[in-house]
Amino acid sequence: MEILKINNLTKVYSSYKGAKEVTALDGISFTVNKSEFVGIMGPSGSGKTTLLNILSGVDKSTSGETIIDNQNISKLKKDNLALFRRKNIGYIFQDFNLLDSLDVKENISLPLILDKKCPDEIEKRVDNLMRFFNIENLGKKYPYNISGGQKQRVAAARALINDPKIIFADEPTGNLDSKSANTIMNTISKMNNEINSTVLMVTHDPFAASFCKRIIFIKDGKVKMEITSDGDRKRFFDKILEVQSVIGGEN
Numbered sequence: 560m561e562i563l564k565i566n567n568l569t570k571v572y573s574s575y576k577g578a579k580e581v582t583a584l585d586g587i588s589f590t591v592n593k594s595e596f597v598g599i600m601g602p603s604g605s606g607k608t609t610l611l612n613i614l615s616g617v618d619k620s621t622s623g624e625t626i627i628d629n630q631n632i633s634k635l636k637k638d639n640l641a642l643f644r645r646k647n648i649g650y651i652f653q654d655f656n657l658l659d660s661l662d663v664k665e666n667i668s669l670p671l672i673l674d675k676k677c678p679d680e681i682e683k684r685v686d687n688l689m690r691f692f693n694i695e696n697l698g699k700k701y702p703y704n705i706s707g708g709q710k711q712r713v714a715a716a717r718a719l720i721n722d723p724k725i726i727f728a729d730e731p732t733g734n735l736d737s738k739s740a741n742t743i744m745n746t747i748s749k750m751n752n753e754i755n756s757t758v759l760m761v762t763h764d765p766f767a768a769s770f771c772k773r774i775i776f777i778k779d780g781k782v783k784m785e786i787t788s789d790g791d792r793k794r795f796f797d798k799i800l801e802v803q804s805v806i807g808g809e810n
């Protein structure tokens with residue numbers, strides 16, 4: 560079942576103060592099916608951030624369609640788009656985006672509180688997710704009193720609290736040391752493998768990407784190549800390095 564469908568997406572940044580017009584996305588099309596874990600890779604400037612901004616509704620495409628769960632979000636007006644995002648999309652950002660004024664449990668509950676869900680249901684869902692991510696004893700702590708790896712798990716629990724159709728992860732290993740990077744990637748894999756979450760992750764990092772089941776490589780705003788994992792992470796990692804050496808992209 561298709562969860563995300565991108566149809567011939569283009570994004571042209573118009574010229575500004577003498578700078579030239581830039582075609583950041585040049586007719587990208589792909590689909591992501593339910594329960595897939597797909598990575599988007601590509602060299603610096605290839606259009607990854609632009610793509611993620613359009614997919615998550617932060618920015619508008621110049622032409623083409625973005626369809627999430629059969630809804631064409633390119634056509635939604637601002638308020639409806641904000642509501643659609645809150646109900647259907649989960650986000651995991653590089654810098655966690657946790658609120659320091661709320662404790663861990665409140666941070667995870669926030670999307671449900673905004674949705675005016677009943678307190679009993681909120682309590683049940685939050686407790687389940689805290690158990691799932693092994694953070695059940697952190698509920699009363701504040702983000703500045705927990706480790707980077709714990710913050711990532713809190714962020715993952717918050718991303719899942721609304722039972723979203725798809726999760727967008729933006730460079731989740733960005734600023735992390737290798738141990739925390741391993742923790743967050745195991746966490747995202749667990750979401751994908753054990754509760755069948757559909758995940759689209761943008762990353763520079765071949766280690767993070769090796770956890771994906773499929774990777775779409777983009778360059779100059781176009782899809783250049785696609786590779787699929789046979790389940791062996793080491794072999795997939797080597798394959799990613801090989802593709803990067805051909806199309807370019809940092810290791």
Ligand SMILES: Nc1ncnc2c1ncn2[C@@H]1O[C@H](COP(=O)(O)OP(=O)(O)OP(=O)(O)O)[C@@H](O)[C@H]1O
Pocket residue numbers: 572581582583601602603604605606607608609610
């Ligand atoms: N707001 C903007 N105005 C004009 N040009 C932009 C803007 N944002 C991005 N670009 C240009 O669009 C192209 C794609 O940029 P984008 O940030 O999507 O690439 P990226 O793959 O995310 O790069 P990186 O890996 O370095 O973050 C680049 O040429 C960039 O300079």
